[in-house]
Amino acid sequence: MTFKSIRGTKDILPPETARWQHVESVVRAVFHRYNYKEIRTPIFEQTSLFARSIGELTDIVGKEMYTFTDRSDDSLTLKPEGTASVIRSFIQNNLGEAQPLVKVYYISPMFRQERPQAGRLRQFHQFGAEAIGSPFAEADAEIIAMTIEVYRQLSLTNYALKINSVGCEKCRPRYKEILQTELRKIAPQLSPESQRRIEQNPMRVLDSKNEDDLRLTSSMPLITNYLCEECSSHFEKVKSFLSSLGISYVVDGRLVRGLDYYTKTAFELTSSELGSQDALAGGGRYDLLAQELGGKPTPGIGFAAGFERLMMVIEKKGLLNDLDVHPTIFLAAADETSRSWVLEKTMELRSHGIAAETDFLHRSLKAQMREADRQRAAFVTVVGAEELNKQAAVLKNLRVKNEREVPFADLAKVLSE
RNA sequence: GUGGCCAUAGUUCAGUUGGUUAGAAUGCCAGGUUGUGGCCCUGGAGGUCGUGGGUUCAAGUCCCACUGGCCACCCCA
Structure with missing residues (x-):
């Protein structure tokens, strides 16, 4: 065969495209009901946008981005996630000036150069939403509720919601130091990967999937016990809103997301129907991101969900099988x-x-x-x-x-x- | 980036201790009396056995490399 699709990319063919279209329409319907409007940003951006927002030391920026220089020698990157682009657009177009709360959603391809495996592609698709402008826990609850609503609408039930608070610039540094001190004591026994993280990003050590690491760190202090008054009260409100909305969750004090911009609320939706890559969706609050990118300080919260992973679950459950259109x-x-x-x-x-x-x-x-x-x-x-x-x-x-x-x-x- | 498994018709697979023209099922095409589908029957097309080397009288089968796929690690959607 002369030409083949690039490693980690896939053709989506009929009749599968019919299923995609259906799921897209469900996603849009849910988002519209929550009054989120669609935003479409370019698939590539200045490399520094992602470096600044996602974080220089994250895996995404460090080793997974599709980065290239164009003919003007500008460094460009195919977007590895959606939030950075949306906030860039929010700032550039002064969206916050027209209204104090901006609610937008996107459905878009994303690119990360990783080794492909079940539920992981180099070009994959995400749908996600951002509520930019509200610092309050009601916004967190709405985003989480809306995430879950998509899966409910598709009659999917085998998922678990994990939530955590990763603190803010006031309380997190202190916690990190305490954790770091504790981790250094057991450093030699930890996996090399975790050892490296002790200095770079100690909270990620707790989020390790390595069973030995998990066992060794079982009695480590958790961020949830070191939150400042504001973060702690915010977290309590989020939990209480979720409960009153009838959304069940588990607090996972070890949950840390792979992007540096998160503050306070972090959450993840996992499915037991998937393989090793079991995260259906993830999100969190990013109150410092807008100002980090040169805009006015503006709080925000959002999430992103994997389209292919959702399709995998739907296929596994045998749902949406006869959507192809037929001639009359x-x-x-x-x-x-x-x-x-x-x-x-x-x-x-x-x-x-x-x-x-x-x-x-x-x-x-x-x-x-x-x-x-x-x-x-x-x-x-x-x-x-x-x-x-x-x-x-x-x-x-x-x-x-x-x-x-x-x-x-x-x-x-x-x-x- | 690391590891394990794998690579044969469009698709899913078989292929004996290396031994003639590489098979099946399904799908595709045509026909089963001249204007009627689905089932059934008959026939047909379709493969440089992932690519390149090597061992051998002989390689789909053994060895090496490369490429790709799947799964896992890492990380995440």
Whole structure:
């Protein structure tokens, strides 16, 4: 084979595209009900935007970005996540000046150069939303509730919501130091990866999946016990709102997200239907991000969800299997002289809003019938000299297998019923 | 970036201790009397066995490298 899609990228083909379209429409419907409007940002940005927002020391910036220089020697990067671009756009377009709370959502491809595996691609798709402008816990609760609503709407139930608070610039540094001191004591026993993190990002050590690390750090102090008054009270409110909304959750004091910009609330939705990459969605509050990117200090909260992972769960549960569109009618030509008329009639029916199909391969009548069946057309009509004479079609219902004669003039009307 | 498993028709797979023209199922195409699909029957097309080396009289089968896929680590959506 001469050309193949790039490693870690996938063609999404029919009939799977039908499923994608359906899920997209569910996502949009939910977001619109929560009054979020769509925002579309470019798929690439200045590299420094991501470096500044996501964090120089994160894995994403450190080793996963698709970065290249263009002909002007500018360093550009295919977006690895959505929030940075949205905040950049929010600042650039002064969206906060027109209204104090900006609620936007996106559905977009993202790019990260990692080794592909189950639930992980190099080009993947995320849907996500951001509520920019509110520092209050109600906004956190709304975002979390909306995330979950998407899965509810799709009749998915096997997920777990984990929440945590990662503190703010006032309380986190103090906690980090205490944790660091404790971690240094057991450093030699930890995995090399965790050892490296003790100095760079100690909270990530607790979020390690390594079982030995988890065991060794089981009695480490958790951030939840070191939150400042403001963070602690915010976290309590988020939890209480979630409870009153009937959303069950577990507090996971070890949960840290892979992006540096999070403050206070962090959350993650995982599914037991997935493999090792089990996060369906994740999000959190980022009260310092806007000012970090050169805008006015503006609090915000958002989330992003993996489209492919959601599709994996849907497929595994056998949901949404018959969404492909089928023609309402297939017009078959009984002889060569009728072909041109059949094509005209097909076009005419289409102009009346009817999904009509016909033969384009000069096939035998038998083959045309087979095609009509394969396409799962609701009706088929065979047109030849006889029909043209009578100016009427024999409309055959392929489902219930009956036939009725319909004047050509009435075809569109009858099929619209 | 590291590791394990894998790579044969469009697809899912079989292929004996290396041994003639590489098979099945399914899908595709055509036909089963001249204008009727689904089931059934018959026939047909379709593979430089991932690529490149090597061992051998002989390689789909053994060895090496590369590429790609799947899964896991790492990390995350």
